[in-house]
Amino acid sequence: MIRVAILGSTGSIGRSALEVIARHPDRFRVVALAANRSAEELGAQVQRFSPERAVLCHDGVSLPTSGGGTAWSSGRSALLDVAEAPDVDVVVNALVGAVGLEPTLRALLAGHRLALANKESLVAGGRLVTDAAKRGGGEIVPIDSEHSAILQCLAGYPASSVQRVVLTASGGPFRGRSRDELWRVGPEEALRHPTWDMGAKITIDSSTLANKALEVIEAHYLYGLGYDQIDAVVHPQSVIHSFVEFVDGSVLAQLGFPTMELPILYALSHPERVVDATLQTYDPVRASPLTFEPIDHAAFPLFGLGAEAGRRGGRAPVVYNAGNEVAVQAFLEGRIRFPEMADVVNEAMEQVGSGDVRSVEDVLSADADARRVAAVSVQRLAAAVGAGS
Ligand SMILES: NC(=O)c1ccc[n+]([C@@H]2O[C@H](COP(=O)([O-])OP(=O)(O)OC[C@H]3O[C@@H](n4cnc5c(N)ncnc54)[C@H](OP(=O)(O)O)[C@@H]3O)[C@@H](O)[C@H]2O)c1
Structure with missing residues (x-):
């Protein structure tokens, strides 16, 4: 038991x-x-x-x-x-x-x-x-379904046999919209995710692609991969949860209709596989077609900012994450507009100093600095929105 x-x-x-x-x-x-x-x-x-x-x-x-x-x-x-x-x-x-x-x-x-x-x-x-x-x-x-997929594909293979991993992203509710169009979207629309039913914060992160940036950093630490070994691609059906490409060019993927219950069950039972008849059977015909698109960096700058924070390391990912938490909360409260979430995070990353993180205290201090800077940005932007700019 x-x-x-x-x-x-x-x-x-x-x-x-x-x-x-x-x-x-x-x-x-x-x-x-x-x-x-x-x-x-x-x-x-x-x-x-x-x-x-x-x-x-x-x-x-x-x-x-x-x-x-x-x-x-x-x-x-x-x-x-x-x-x-x-x-x-x-x-x-x-x-x-x-x-x-x-x-x-x-x-x-x-x-x-x-x-x-x-x-x-x-x-x-x-x-x-x-x-x-x-x-x-x-x-x-x-x-996380993407990282569970990687774990399942990696089973038995040493890290040295991995060329790269490709994380899939649904693209969220605003896939295909331009940066200009995103000024007009509000929290209600952002909370309507096309394929996953999740809590508010991750649903907004999914709509900005900040979630995928967090997952790039997560993959770096979980699997000891360099950032140049971690890619992401938009896959609107959310059926393929990630790819692992091996050094010989062979690629494995893990598939299934979107449900978090499967990766939860796997996390509890790993490495054993447990029968669960209530989980939906995969049907390749019903899942068709499976399509892929590149990430639109201009419309969703939080992806690139997060990947950059990961590459910089030290305080940068802490600041990115904390700035993002403040920005998401402000967007949900209707205080800032959708594209301004990236501005808030960017300012936090520019203004909070870099440095190593050696202890929990270091993390908490970078987190607090970022939240302070982000709160000031939100206040300024909210005042501008209130003034009708
Ligand atoms: N939802 C998904 O499908 C999904 C998929 C992959 C990864 N994740 C990740 O899983 C995590 C949880 O996501 P979620 O969507 O389940 O979030 P959620 O629905 O918002 O639930 C958050 C849970 O954390 C509790 N909580 C919030 N703030 C807390 C605090 N300060 N101290 C103690 N407890 C606190 C909440 O308690 P109250 O109810 O009392 O507020 C609630 O039980 C996130 O990191 C997300 O990125 C989620």
């Missing part, structure tokens, strides 16, 4: 992970659940899965008074305790944003398997995360 803790259980990935686990009660048992402030939903999950522990991170939320045999606690330290608890085998990190970094480090240092959806922790923490895995003996198994 594999004992699973889910951080971010009330989100899109967290809920999907619970559905997967509910279908395999003979293999997986939920021992801890954590969310930020969705007390009611977490309470319903506790009723259904009877974990030993439930955590609400936000201190201002009152805890339910009854929970059967479940011990409730609140605050960030309770979240970190769950991530490193000795009675856990797999920690699913389905938190959103750089807040996921410390739980990622704690889980790896404790020697757990980390089923990682929270790509921001790898982008911000980079080498700290891979070092924590080495030091603690933990293992990172990605939940």
Whole structure:
């Protein structure tokens, strides 16, 4: 029986992970659940899965008074305790944003398997995360469908046999639109993703292609690949989840209709493959045609900015990620317009100094600097929008 803790259980990935686990009660048992402030939903999950522990991170939320045999606690330290608890085998990190970094480090240092959806922790923490895995003996198994695809294609092949990987991107709801047209799109339209049903932040990241840049950095750290070995291509059907090209020119790909339940199940059971009859059978005729396009860098500059941040390394990916989190939030609140998200991130990258990242404190300091600069940019841009410019 594999004992699973889910951080971010009330989100899109967290809920999907619970559905997967509910279908395999003979293999997986939920021992801890954590969310930020969705007390009611977490309470319903506790009723259904009877974990030993439930955590609400936000201190201002009152805890339910009854929970059967479940011990409730609140605050960030309770979240970190769950991530490193000795009675856990797999920690699913389905938190959103750089807040996921410390739980990622704690889980790896404790020697757990980390089923990682929270790509921001790898982008911000980079080498700290891979070092924590080495030091603690933990293992990172990605939940992101692209990185799960790479893992599945790589099985058995040494890194030296890989020429490059090609990540696929759906292109989001604005594929084919020009930069000029993107001034007129609002959050509601950006939240209507054509192929994936996800949380708000990643859906916006998908519409700007910032998500693909985060995934380039994620692939760099997960698979030890150089940035010149990681490409991305737009594939609107989201059926091929990534390609791996080997040094002899042979190319493997992993395919399937878009669902996060499959990579979640694989992250929990890896390297074993588990029968799950509810997952949709692949049908090549129904999946046809499969098409590919290059990324439009002029319309979606956040992709290039992110890849550049990855190449620069040090503080740059931390700043890119934090600036992007601020920009996405401001766009969702209607304070800035779609193309201005890239301006906010660009300014943060230009104004926040470069430097090495050797500790969590270094990450937190770069993150805080970037958020400060980005908040000022947002304020200026929002004032301009308010003034009708
Ligand atoms: N959704 C997908 O299909 C998908 C696919 C690939 C990768 N990912 C990655 O998976 C991660 C989660 O994405 P999602 O779409 O599932 O996000 P989501 O739906 O927004 O869910 C986020 C979860 O994190 C919790 N949370 C948010 N802020 C927190 C904080 N400060 N402290 C503690 N908990 C906090 C939320 O709790 P409350 O409900 O209480 O706010 C919620 O449970 C992201 O890194 C995303 O890039 C997602």
